[in-house]
Amino acid sequence: MYLTSPKPNLKNMKKLILSTIAFLSIVSCEDRDDNVYVPDNNLEIQDFIWKGLNLWYYWQDEVSDLADDRFSTNEEYAKYLDNYPDPFNLFDALSHPEDRFSYITDDYNDLLNSQQGIFKTNGVEFGLSYKNGSSNEIFGYVWYILPGTDAEGKNISRGDIFTGVDGQTLTDTNYFELLFGSNDSYTLNMADYDNGAFTSNGNEITLTKIDNYTENPIFISKTIDYNNQKIGYLMYNGFTAQFDDELNNAFAQFKADGIIDLILDLRYNPGGSVNSSANLASMISSQSSNDLFIRLRYNNKIMAALGNSATDYKFRTSINGEAINGLNLNRVYVLTTGRTASASELIINGLDPYMEVIQIGTTTVGKNEASVALFDSESYQYDDDTLNPNHTWGMQPIISRNENSVGFSDYTDGFQPEIELREDLDNMGVLGDINEPLLARALQEISGVAAKAIPQITRPVESFKDSKIVRPLKDNMFIETEKVKLKNF
Incomplete structure (x- = not known):
């Protein structure tokens, strides 16, 4: 779960900065802000990192080097920053031990694109898992193929397995460079799995990544006629605000079809917009x-500095001036895995006080925190005339935790399912098909009748990493700009 960069009132921002770093009061004629000390240009990135974290970081009062009284003079502050010529090291040094998700980049353009669901990809979304009995060899298994990509036209599909890249066996020490390195093209060495062993099948799939791909998170939306019941099925793979209107249209179709139950498939959804999560709820x-x-x-x-309007997300009746197509359900079935995170978990936590939420699958990530995109400007926002033109560093630190309407927020270990069912490497099924194991189990729970017996899981699989880890937002969730405006004191 992440937040888009806040756009606070600049007067109030200056008041906050002055109140928290009052020691930085000596002014030079080159300062961007007439009230705040700015060190030499060679430390401007480090200065941006420290001040941004001192103001916004959720654990600011627990990190001693971010304390408001940490430095007694400007010289002491500048000397501290000078100890970290690499900005990445400063960011790490200022991070709290509990922080699993804050992020910094030297190119904020990737961060901006990621917020819009734009990234580089060859179209194969996959999980990575360890081979049986191995402490370092791993394999990849295909989740789904993105439409309009190089992979769509290749002989590769859900459930396919690969154990090597460009002839090199995948391990937990080389996978990142082989799959996510600078090479835009690579060849996957495919394999079969039988009786506990992976064997090469001789197939090779060469794939090429494309820039600026925009993913539609509404991967499947359909009404299933099952045992004389109309059941909605939505596979939703990311909370991307640009597709909220399309999501609302999908629910309009559910309403028109007269569905009586909804299966929400979030098994591969790492999160996104908090506002989109509230819209979906x-x-x-x-x-x-x-x-x-x-x-x-x-x-x-x-x-x-914030009013309740910035801390509270309420249910709503419209999106962008259009009425929300609410289903008025009293229960929902949610499919999850260990890659379900962030804004996906908000759906479970936020709906739970009001309706029955039946979770099927495996335990979720446990990310109850939100982050914000910060840029080197007076408001810490990208579209600010004071944005520093000298560099493209940006950061996405954790700045908040969430709680539902009854105050519950303690799910850092993830939400455990009511019905546990792992994906099966021997039977991944076809997404959206009534015989796909997780969907079949949900249909069985709704109707009390199974089309046929759900096969016993023979090779349960859960990924420890996946193809989405290299995207700047990873499993973050964010809040839209207008939600984080500082109010008058």
Whole structure:
């Protein structure tokens, strides 16, 4: 779960900066802000990192080097920054031990694109897992193929297995360079799995990545006629605000079809927009616009400056001026895996006080935190005239935790399913097909009748990494700009 960069009132931003780093009051004629000390240009990136984290970081008051009184003079502050010529090292040094998700990049353009669902890909979305009995050899297994990519036209599909790249066996020490390195093209060495062993089948699939691919997160939306019941099925792979209207249209079709139950497939959804999560929750449930979906908790400085309108996300009745196509359901079935995270988990947590949420699959990631994209400008926002033209560093630190309407937020170990069912390497099935194991189990739970017996799991599989880890937002969730405006003191 991540937040788009906040656009606070600049007067209030300056007040916050002055109140938290009052020691930095000596002014030079080159300073961007007439009230805040800025070190030499060779430390401007480090200065941006420290000040941004000092103001916004959720654990600011628990990191001693981010304390408001950490430095007694400007010279001491500059000397501290000078100890970290590599900005990545400074960011790491200022991170809290509990922080699993904050991120920094030397090219914020990738970060901006990722917020829009834009990234480089060859079209194969996959998980990585360890081979049986091996401590270092791994294999990849295909989740799904993105439409309009190089992979779409190749002989590769869901459930296919690969154990090597360009003739090199995959291990936990070389996979990153082989799959996510600078090479835009590579060849996957395919394999079969039989009786506990992986063997090469001689097939090789050469794939080429394309830049600026935009993923539509609505991967499958369909109404299933099952045992004389109409059941909606939505496979939703990312909370991307640009597709909220299309998502609302999908629910309009569900309404027109007269569905009585919904299966929400979030098994490969790593998160995204908090606002999109609230929109989706409003399409599912029957809550009024006065009901709280989720509340965010920031550090003490930000909480003091924000009003409830910025911390509370309520259910809503419209999107971009159009009525939300709410289903008014009293239960929802959610399919999850160990890659379900962030804004996906918000759906489970935010809906739970109001309706029955039946989770099928495996335990989720456990990310109850939100982050924000910060840029080197007075407002820390990208579209600010004061954006520093000298570099392209940006960061995505954790700045808040969430709780639902009854105050529950303790799910850092993930949400455990009511019905545990792992994906099966021997039977991955076809996504959206009524015999795909997770979907079949949900249909069985809804109707009490199975089309045929669900096969016993013979090779349960769970990924430890996947193809989405290299995207800047990874499993973050974000809040839209207008939600994080600092109010008058």
